[in-house]
Amino acid sequence: MPAIADFGVEIRPGRTKRPDPMQIKPLIRSLPSIAAAAALAGCAAPFTNSNTVLIPIAGGKTTEMSFNSRGPVLRSGGGVQLVTAGLFPAADRKHVDYVFEFSLKGGAAPKRVTIEDMTEDPTQVLVDDTAPRLNNGYWKATTPTLDPKDRGTIWLTQVDDSVRVFRFTVVLGDGTSVVLDQAAVYPGPLKAAIAKMAGLTP
Numbered sequence: 001m002p003a004i005a006d007f008g009v010e011i012r013p014g015r016t017k018r019p020d021p022m023q024i025k026p027l028i029r030s031l032p033s034i035a036a037a038a039a040l041a042g043c044a045a046p047f048t049n050s051n052t053v054l055i056p057i058a059g060g061k062t063t064e065m066s067f068n069s070r071g072p073v074l075r076s077g078g079g080v081q082l083v084t085a086g087l088f089p090a091a092d093r094k095h096v097d098y099v100f101e102f103s104l105k106g107g108a109a110p111k112r113v114t115i116e117d118m119t120e121d122p123t124q125v126l127v128d129d130t131a132p133r134l135n136n137g138y139w140k141a142t143t144p145t146l147d148p149k150d151r152g153t154i155w156l157t158q159v160d161d162s163v164r165v166f167r168f169t170v171v172l173g174d175g176t177s178v179v180l181d182q183a184a185v186y187p188g189p190l191k192a193a194i195a196k197m198a199g200l201t202p
Helices: 024-029 033-040 151-157 188-197
Strands: 051-056 062-068 080-089 096-104 112-117 124-129 138-142 162-171 177-186
Touching (some): 062 177, 080 177, 096 162, 112 138, 124 151, 177 188
Antiparallel strands (some): 112 124, 112 162
16 A cells, blocks of 8 residues: 555646656645644545645546645535545544545435545445435445455555545436545554554554
8 A cells, every 4th residue: 555655746836747756745744733633534624725736546547636734625516515534433432434424515315425445456445325315415424343354454554644535426316427536644643543443553
């Protein structure tokens, strides 16, 4: 699994260039500690004054993300506003779950919601909701508690900072699809805390 130094990023204003593998580390390390904690929980605030970056993902492709002083900016489009994407402590504070949430304009429930971890190959489907329901205009899903034997947890045991990219595919009532990629930043020390809570490390 890639650590933060393995990602190529280009801070853009102006035209997009080829990713520079040395630029993501100072970008992420410039975030204040409160932002890192928020990003760990999958939270970010959609406000301006952000840097747009290119992050390599599975299949040799890149996806465009915006970062500000608080971390990744939450994506929106097609009536979908992302609210949460990342790892949270479970209710017992002894396990860790993925939690994903978005709001949807119009009030009509989507037909299907799929969320994939697109960070590297092979990609991993984390949620596939074939009968989604809205609660006051919001959809939310919590995955089963992380299994320490799952291949998808290996990145949490690596000591460097990481960026994960989650792809939301929302099939709307009219059959059209909204696809949004969302980044989440995981500094090394916070990854270590998650790994311990999830039972991945002693």
